[in-house]
Every structure is written in C-alpha cells, then in structure tokens.
Amino acid sequence: MQPFNFQVNLKGIIDLLSNHLYSDPGVFVRELLQNGVDAITARKRLGQAFDGEVKVEVFSSHSISITDNGSGLTEEEIEQFLARIGSSTKREEQDAADDYIGQFGVGLLACFVVSEEIALVTRSAKDGQALEWRGKPDGTYTIKKLEREVSVGTTVYLKAKADYEEYFEYYRLSGLIEKYGQYLPIPILLIEDGYEQTMTVPTPPWRMSGEEAMAFVEEAVYTKPLDIIPLESRLGGARGIAYVLPYGVSLQDEKRHRVYLKNMLLSDKMTNILPPWAFFVNAIINTDSLRPTASREAFQENELFYTVRDELGECIKRYLIELADSNAELFERIVMIHYASLKTMAVEDDELYALFIRHFRFETSYGEMKLADIVREHSSILVAATLDEFRQVARVAKAQNLMVVNGGYVHDLDLMRNLPSVLEQVTVQVLNSLEFASRFEELSVVEQREARPFLDLSDELLGGYDCRSLIRWFEPADIPVLYNTNQDMHFFRMAEESEREANALFAEVVRTIRDDMYEKPHARLCYNYNNPLVRKAIESGDAELKKASIELFYTQALLLGNHVLGAKELEMMNRSLLRFMNMGFDAPEVRS
Amino acid sequence: MKQRFDELRRSSWGMSDARQKLLVLEEMIGIADRWLTEEDAYQVRIQYMSAAVEAGARERLLVAFAWCLSRFERSPGDFSQHSLMWHYKWVLNEIWRMPEFSLEVIGRVFEDFRQKCLQYGYSLRPYYQQQVNFMLSQGMVEKAREAYKLWRAAPRDGMADCRACEQNLFGSYLFRINHLKRGLQTLKPILDGKMSCQSIPQNTYSKVIVPLLKLGEREQAAVIAKKADRDVKGPMFLEEHGTFLEYYAVTDMKKAVKIYNDTIRYGLASKVGWDKFNYLLSVRLFLREWGKKKRRKKLAESDYVTLEWLDREIAGLAEAFNRRNGNSYMDEYMKDKDKHARRLVEAYRPE
Numbered sequence: 001m002q003p004f005n006f007q008v009n010l011k012g013i014i015d016l017l018s019n020h021l022y023s024d025p026g027v028f029v030r031e032l033l034q035n036g037v038d039a040i041t042a043r044k045r046l047g048q049a050f051d052g053e054v055k056v057e058v059f060s061s062h063s064i065s066i067t068d069n070g071s072g073l074t075e076e077e078i079e080q081f082l083a084r085i086g087s088s089t090k091r092e093e094q095d096a097a098d099d100y101i102g103q104f105g106v107g108l109l110a111c112f113v114v115s116e117e118i119a120l121v122t123r124s125a126k127d128g129q130a131l132e133w134r135g136k137p138d139g140t141y142t143i144k145k146l147e148r149e150v151s152v153g154t155t156v157y158l159k160a161k162a163d164y165e166e167y168f169e170y171y172r173l174s175g176l177i178e179k180y181g182q183y184l185p186i187p188i189l190l191i192e193d194g195y196e197q198t199m200t201v202p203t204p205p206w207r208m209s210g211e212e213a214m215a216f217v218e219e220a221v222y223t224k225p226l227d228i229i230p231l232e233s234r235l236g237g238a239r240g241i242a243y244v245l246p247y248g249v250s251l252q253d254e255k256r257h258r259v260y261l262k263n264m265l266l267s268d269k270m271t272n273i274l275p276p277w278a279f280f281v282n283a284i285i286n287t288d289s290l291r292p293t294a295s296r297e298a299f300q301e302n303e304l305f306y307t308v309r310d311e312l313g314e315c316i317k318r319y320l321i322e323l324a325d326s327n328a329e330l331f332e333r334i335v336m337i338h339y340a341s342l343k344t345m346a347v348e349d350d351e352l353y354a355l356f357i358r359h360f361r362f363e364t365s366y367g368e369m370k371l372a373d374i375v376r377e378h379s380s381i382l383v384a385a386t387l388d389e390f391r392q393v394a395r396v397a398k399a400q401n402l403m404v405v406n407g408g409y410v411h412d413l414d415l416m417r418n419l420p421s422v423l424e425q426v427t428v429q430v431l432n433s434l435e436f437a438s439r440f441e442e443l444s445v446v447e448q449r450e451a452r453p454f455l456d457l458s459d460e461l462l463g464g465y466d467c468r469s470l471i472r473w474f475e476p477a478d479i480p481v482l483y484n485t486n487q488d489m490h491f492f493r494m495a496e497e498s499e500r501e502a503n504a505l506f507a508e509v510v511r512t513i514r515d516d517m518y519e520k521p522h523a524r525l526c527y528n529y530n531n532p533l534v535r536k537a538i539e540s541g542d543a544e545l546k547k548a549s550i551e552l553f554y555t556q557a558l559l560l561g562n563h564v565l566g567a568k569e570l571e572m573m574n575r576s577l578l579r580f581m582n583m584g585f586d587a588p589e590v591r592s
Numbered sequence: 593m594k595q596r597f598d599e600l601r602r603s604s605w606g607m608s609d610a611r612q613k614l615l616v617l618e619e620m621i622g623i624a625d626r627w628l629t630e631e632d633a634y635q636v637r638i639q640y641m642s643a644a645v646e647a648g649a650r651e652r653l654l655v656a657f658a659w660c661l662s663r664f665e666r667s668p669g670d671f672s673q674h675s676l677m678w679h680y681k682w683v684l685n686e687i688w689r690m691p692e693f694s695l696e697v698i699g700r701v702f703e704d705f706r707q708k709c710l711q712y713g714y715s716l717r718p719y720y721q722q723q724v725n726f727m728l729s730q731g732m733v734e735k736a737r738e739a740y741k742l743w744r745a746a747p748r749d750g751m752a753d754c755r756a757c758e759q760n761l762f763g764s765y766l767f768r769i770n771h772l773k774r775g776l777q778t779l780k781p782i783l784d785g786k787m788s789c790q791s792i793p794q795n796t797y798s799k800v801i802v803p804l805l806k807l808g809e810r811e812q813a814a815v816i817a818k819k820a821d822r823d824v825k826g827p828m829f830l831e832e833h834g835t836f837l838e839y840y841a842v843t844d845m846k847k848a849v850k851i852y853n854d855t856i857r858y859g860l861a862s863k864v865g866w867d868k869f870n871y872l873l874s875v876r877l878f879l880r881e882w883g884k885k886k887r888r889k890k891l892a893e894s895d896y897v898t899l900e901w902l903d904r905e906i907a908g909l910a911e912a913f914n915r916r917n918g919n920s921y922m923d924e925y926m927k928d929k930d931k932h933a934r935r936l937v938e939a940y941r942p943e
Contacts, residue, residue, distance in 0.1 A: 490618035
C-alpha cells in the first residue's frame with residue numbers, strides 16, 4: 001500500500017495564520033523586534049563579544065527595514081526554519097530555561113498581514129556567506145547568494161500593502177515600538193532621515209523604586225495612584241508593580257493589566273493575571289517563565305499560571321496587612337475608596353476579614369456606619385437578607401433602638417454573618433421580617449380587648465390577600481401601620497398564578513411544590529397603637545368608616561413599601577379613598 | 593409599572609448573588625403578570641428558570657415552567673418551541689431529585705416530554721439521557737443500562753445537551769457501573785480543558801474524585817481538588833461542594849472549614865432532596881472529623897447544624913426517597929458513601 005500526503009493549500013494556510021491569528025496588524029513590529037532580540041541572544045551564546053542592538057529605519061514610499069547584529073542565518077537554517085511554517089530555530093530548546101522570547105517560528109507570518117513580500121538579508125555568525133531570501137504569501141520564495149559585503153546579523157525589508165501604509169509611518173512605528181519594546185534589554189533605535197532615536201528606556205517599572213514607580217504611573221496615566229505595591233512570584237519568575245487606583249471601580253469593569261514576557265509586551269489588557277478580587281489595582285508585570293499562547297497575546301492557563309496568580313495575590317494581601325500597621329491613614333483611605341473590592345477579598349480570606357471588617361461601612365437603620373462604630377453601641381445585630389426587607393423595617397427599627405444592617409448588597413450578608421468569628425461578644429441574627437413586629441411593645445390586656453374587634457375585622461377584610469393583622473405600640477407615632485412580607489411572598493403569588501394557568505399534570509406539580517415543600521407565608525400588617533389615627537379607627541362606632549380605614553391603611557402601606565398592587569387592591573384603595581372624600585363633603589361644616 | 597419593571601431588570605443584570613437575583617425576577621414576574629404583556633411575562637420566566645438553577649432553587653424552575661408550558665400549549669405559534677422543549681428537558685433533570693413527587697407523576701412528566709419530542713420531530717436522545725439519571729437514582733442499574741444504550745444510539749439534534757454535558761454524563765454513567773478507568777478516559781478531554789460549558793468542568797471535578805481515590809490516584813485527586821477549589825462556586829453546585837468538603841475534611845481541615853462556612857447556608861436553604869441529602873452526608877463526615885479534636889473556633893450555624901440534627905435530616909430524606917422509589921436503595925447508597933469516607937481516611941491518614 002502506498003502512503004499519500006495531504007495536500008495543503010499553502011496560500012490559504014498563510015492567509016489564515018497571518019490574518020486570523022493576531023488581533024491587531026501592528027503585531028508584526030513585535031514579532032520583528034523579538035526575532036532581532038532572540039538573534040542577538042543566540043549570537044551571545046556563541047561566545048562572541050559585541051554590543052547588540054536593533055535598528056528600525058523608516059524610508060519614504062512606506063518601506064522599512066529592521067536590522068539586528070545577532071547570529072544571522074545560514075542557508076541551511078533558512079531552508080529549515082524560514083521556509084517551513086511551524087518550525088523555529090528556538091524550538092529544540094523550548095523546554096530549557098532560555099532567554100528567548102519567541103517560540104513558534106510563525107512570527108514572520110505577521111508581516112504578511114501588512115506587506116506583500118518579505119525580503120531578508122542575512123549573514124550568519126557561523127559562516128561568512130551573505131544571503132538574500134525573499135518570500136511571498138503564496139508560499140514561494142527565492143534564495144540568492146550576495147557578493148557584496150554584509151555585516152553579521154539580519155535585516156528584514158518590508159513595503160506596505162495597500163491600506164496598511166499607516167503602519168509604516170514614523171509616528172505609528174514609534175508608537176508600536178514603544179508599546180511593545182520599550183523595556184527590552186537591548187537598545188532599539190528608530191531612524192528616519194538620519195535622525196536616530198533610542199526607543200528603549202533604561203529601567204522598566206518592575207525594577208523601579210516605589211517613588212520612581214509612583215512618578216512613572218502618574219506620568220503614564222495622568223493620575224497619581226494611592227500607592228505602589230511591589231509584586232513578585234518566584235515560581236513564575238514574575239516581577240511587577242500594582243498601583244492602587246485613586247478612584248472606586250465597578251466590579252463589572254474589565255481589568256486591563258499590562259503584562260510583559262521577557263520584557264516584551266504580551267498584552268496591555270490582560271484580565272486574569274491577578275485574582276478576580278484585585279480590581280482596585282492595575283498591574284504592570286514582567287514574567288520569564290509563563291508560556292504564551294500561539295498568538296502570543298495571552299498566557300496558557302496551566303497550573304503554573306494559577307500558581308503565579310496566587311503568589312501575586314498574596315503580595316497584595318501582605319501589603320495590605322503591613323499597611324494597616326505602618327500607615328493607618330492610607331489604609332483607611334484605601335478601604336473607603338475600594339470597599340467593594342476589599343469586601344470581596346474579605347469574604348474569601350479569613351485573615352483579611354479580621355483585618356478589614358471593623359473598617360467596612362454598612363447601611364444600617366441608623367444610617368451608614370463603620371462596623372467599629374456599630375459594634376461599639378450594639379452587641380446584638382439584626383441583618384436583613386434583602387434590600388426589600390431592610391426598607392420595610394429600617395425606619396421603625398431605629399425608633400425602637402434596634403440595629404438592623406442591610407445585607408442586601410453584595411457580600412454584606414456574608415460579612416455580617418461571620419462577625420461572631422472575630423467578635424465573640426456580638427450576636428448576629430438574620431432578620432425574619434414577618435416576626436419583626438412581634439418585637440414591639442405589647443398592649444395591656446384592656447387595650448388588647450378593646451382592639452380585638454378591629455383586628456378581627458381587619459383579618460376578615462385582608463384574609464383574601466394573605467395578610468394577617470396584629471397590633472403593637474411602637475415609635476415613631478406618625479407611622480400608622482407596618483407592612484411586612486418575607487422573601488417567599490412573590491414566589492407564592494407566582495406559584496398560585498402557575499397553578500391556575502397550568503395543565504392538570506403541571507398544576508399538580510406546582511401544588512406539590514407549594515404545599516409540600518414550602519410553608520405558606522402570610523404578610524403581616526402591624527397597627528401602631530401609638531398612632532392617633534389608628535386609635536380613632538379602633539374607637540370609632542361607625543362600621544363603614546372602620547372598614548374604609550382598614551382598607552386605606554393597608555393599600556397605603558403597600559404603596560409606601562413599593563409593593564405591586566393587584567387589580568383588587570387598586571379597587572380597594574379607590575373605594576376607600578372615595579368614601580373618605582364623600583364623607584368630607586358630607587361633613588356639616590362643608591355642607592354649610 | 594413598566595418603569596419599575598425596567599429598573600428591576602437593569603439591577604438584575606449586575607447582580608452577582610444568585611438568590612437576590614431570583615427575588616428580583618420574582619417581583620418582575622409579578623409586575624409582568626398584572627401590568628405588562630404576555631410576552632413580557634413569558635420571557636422573564638424563561639430568564640427566571642436559569643436563575644433558579646443558578647440559585648440552587650431548582651424547584652422554582654418547575655413552577656415557572658408550568659406557566660410557560662400552558663401558554664405555549666394554548667398558542668404554540670406565539671412562543672419558541674425549541675426554547676420551551678429545552679427547558680422541559682431541564683424539568684426532567686430536576687423532578688426526580690425531589691422525593692415529594694411520586695413515581696407516577698414523574699412518569700407522566702417523562703411521557704409528556706417524550707410525546708412532545710415525537711410531535712415536534714425531535715430525537716429522543718435527551719429523553720433517554722434523562723432516563724439514565726432517573727433510573728440510577730433509584731439504583732436500577734439494568735434499566736439505566738438499557739436507557740444508556742438507547743441514548744447513545746439516538747441521533748443528536750438541536751435538543752441534545754452540549755457535547756461537554758453529554759461527555760460528562762457518559763463518564764458518570766461508566767463510574768456508576770464501576771468501569772472506572774474507562775470513565776476517567778472518557779472524562780479526560782474535559783479535565784484537559786478541551787470541552788467545557790457553564791457547568792462543566794465544575795461538575796466533572798466532583799465526579800472523578802471518588803474513582804480516582806478508588807484507583808489510588810491520590811496525586812491526581814489532589815490536582816483536581818485544587819482546580820475545583822478555584823472554580824466551583826455558588827449555590828448551583830451544592831452536591832459538588834459536598835464532595836470537596838469531604839475531601840478536604842480529611843486532607844486539609846482549614847480549607848474544609850472555609851467550604852463549610854461558605855456553603856452551609858446553601859445547604860440549609862435547599863429544598864431539593866437529592867442535592868441536600870448528598871450535601872448533608874458530606875457535612876456529617878466533615879463534622880465527625882471536626883469533632884475529633886477540641887476546637888476553639890465556632891462553625892457557622894453551629895447551634896443548628898449538629899450531628900444529631902444531621903442524623904435526623906439524613907434519615908428523613910433517605911426514608912422519603914425509599915418510600916417514593918418503593919425500595920431500599922438509599923440504604924445501600926449510604927453504605928457506599930460510608931465506604932468512600934473510610935477510603936478517604938485510609939488514603940490520607942493510614943495510622
């Protein structure tokens with residue numbers, strides 16, 4: 001049997017790789033710089049003494065050349081590596097601890113995105129023959145031996161394709177070189193009309209002192225960060241800085257960390273190099289040992305990647321722990337601005353929880369307060385699990401000297417529930433809004449007897465709305481009734497609606513869930529005996545007036561509590577309002 | 593009212609807490625039912641069904657579905673048939689987890705789904721797939737095997753689960769019939785990160801721990817547990833939390849405490865018998881390990897969650913399932929779990 005090879009459409013493959021692997025045409029600059037730097041590293045390994053440099057020269061008519069004085073290529077190496085996609089001179093040593101940046105040997109393909117032809121002149125440091133290689137995106141290439149004198153190294157010539165001229169302009173190139181290569185350890189020179197500019201800077205941010213880094217960030221992003229956190233991961237050979245943002249950021253915002261691989265920019269919008277809770281900092285990080293993906297715009301998310309991420313996260317934690325001691329004022333400011341991020345951290349980490357919890361602010365029945373102040377005054381705390389429940393009780397709670405914390409915001413419930421783990425003397429209870437009113441002062445036996453018929457009438461009128469009535473004496477007096485529901489109220493309405501609508505089989509399913517898996521919640525309407533109107537309603541001998549007052553108390557309470565009024569409830573409200581209007585007009589002084 | 597509805601919808605988008613989101617959607621449904629269009633009421637329920645699963649309140653999915661199904665049956669042209677059937681498939685995956693439903697009712701629901709698949713021209717692949725789970729939950733391995741064969745033979749179409757979910761279930765099934773190595777091989781593409789979806793690989797991680805320990809692959813188990821520690825979050829994964837709670841109760845008590853404190857309220861809030869049963873079994877193992885030493889630290893809900901309480905709850909749930917299933921499979925199931933617990937302790941603390 002004769003084996004056959006697959007036929008590959010080379011042009012198609014080159015097009016696919018060059019146009020679809022990279023997200024931005026400008027990456028050809030990165031690939032070329034990288035080849036240059038790697039070639040210089042390779043020549044140094046040969047033991048040759050020289051000062052490595054890469055020169056990028058801009059010519060008129062949208063052409064450029066990139067020259068390095070690195071190892072150059074022999075004819076054999078050209079055949080082997082340039083003309084074979086997927087190979088690279090660096091491949092064999094991929095797993096060794098190496099100084100190379102590149103890996104894939106597909107880097108040159110990025111040039112076909114912006115240019116119709118790649119011309120390359122090279123002389124290897126190993127043999128003296130100067131060679132010229134020309135490759136086209138259809139997969140054809142030529143190799144020519146050059147007679148003229150060429151110095152050791154490689155020069156790549158490119159001419160812009162239509163629509164890509166911009167990438168060959170000086171301003172654009174300088175921007176791209178600065179973006180990708182400004183921290184490379186080998187000088188990069190940009191030349192136009194004989195003017196030379198060094199594009200690399202001597203000290204990358206991850207080697208700067210705290211003050212230098214502060215000034216650097218301020219210049220780069222136009223705002224002064226609150227502080228600089230040094231980052232280091234020994235396992236991942238990563239170093240960097242995280243700067244604490246001077247303004248609050250939303251949890252939903254995408255993070256944009258700048259990450260360098262062996263001093264070359266890999267991505268300026270990497271989201272996941274720090275743990276997800278660290279959204280109050282932006283980072284600039286350089287790493288030696290994480291593996292990039294083929295497009296070299298992100299890292300492979302392997303175990304090492306997560307280990308590095310954890311180590312970097314640990315740096316931020318340590319920093320905060322030390323800061324609490326060394327600079328209490330700054331610590332306070334960071335907590336104040338970045339409470340959302342720090343609350344997320346505290347939920348995840350017990351040590352940080354203990355450190356932060358006293359500094360966090362919470363919405364309470366006494367207004368917004370720091371936890372330290374909350375626990376100074378109150379050793380017994382109620383937490384409302386939802387914003388809705390908090391709103392139901394907040395105003396009344398304060399009047400009864402009850403400390404209720406709103407646990408409806410992200411993490412606040414968890415944070416409050418864990419409180420006894422660090423403050424043993426404090427008790428924290430999750431508020432049961434239905435039983436909340438039972439905490440108020442009970443009436444005397446005589447008063448209770450007096451109010452009984454009124455409550456019975458109320459139960460009779462509101463029974464159809466799953467609402468039960470009670471009466472207590474509470475502050476403030478201007479609130480006639482307190483209406484409480486619990487979290488399951490809406491669900492129950494929904495279940496009833498489903499049961500009514502559903503086919504026989506599913507009506508049975510819904511009934512089983514409702515009856516066998518849940519207890520039916522009743523809303524509670526608590527009348528305030530401290531309120532003069534309520535007293536008048538109780539004392540009134542007019543049955544119709546009593547009924548209208550109950551209906552109006554109830555519907556008013558629904559409206560004030562932002563509850564949805566059903567058609568029947570709306571009708572009830574209208575009816576009782578009109579009755580009162582009528583009574584007003586019929587009153588003797590109006591009639592006269 | 594439309595304004596309030598839109599306001600709630602906006603706030604629901606940014607909510608990271610699944611339970612809170614569910615409450616907001618319930619209020620939206622209330623408003624839509626009374627004041628907005630049928631279309632609004634239907635669509636918000638579709639959204640609600642995913643939220644219910646995420647919040648671990650799977651029974652609520654059934655309630656929303658019942659309403660949608662009836663609207664669909666009344667005017668099939670007005671709503672997406674595919675979307676409805678897709679959610680119906682979820683119903684099949686949930687209903688047997690609740691011992692409150694009799695086999696008769698579950699059977700009728702399965703049959704209704706089957707009829708509708710035939711009526712609308714869908715493959716019966718998801719029907720058989722759900723049968724496998726349902727049969728296994730009753731310990732009916734032979735019937736599960738039959739359903740498994742039919743499942744693999746039925747053609748894949750737009751109603752089939754995503755490939756990652758299917759692959760995950762192939763593996764789980766193989767574990768159940770004790771083909772451990774084949775099961776691990778089947779799940780390899782998932783563990784290598786080559787297949788994933790919303791619940792995969794999180795669910796897979798918990799599935800492979802027991803087989804790995806049975807095969808003595810402790811290092812691999814440790815790697816998986818570490819990955820899970822990073823990815824398995826939230827009330828959606830109650831059973832999964834249990835698996836790792838067990839694992840860490842024996843290997844790293846500090847981590848176990850963290851998992852317990854973070855997840856116990858999900859366990860207490862859960863009304864889904866199967867998930868709760870499995871989770872509580874793990875909590876019991878954890879508490880027994882915890883109780884072996886004198887501890888100063890208090891655990892969350894320590895007044896409520898005691899060994900006695902757990903014994904009562906677990907026995908009650910096991911009894912409910914046995915009664916429903918008309919057999920005593922849950923006793924066997926618990927024995928198997930105990931065996932696993934011993935295996936864990938032997939593997940990591942061989943004294």
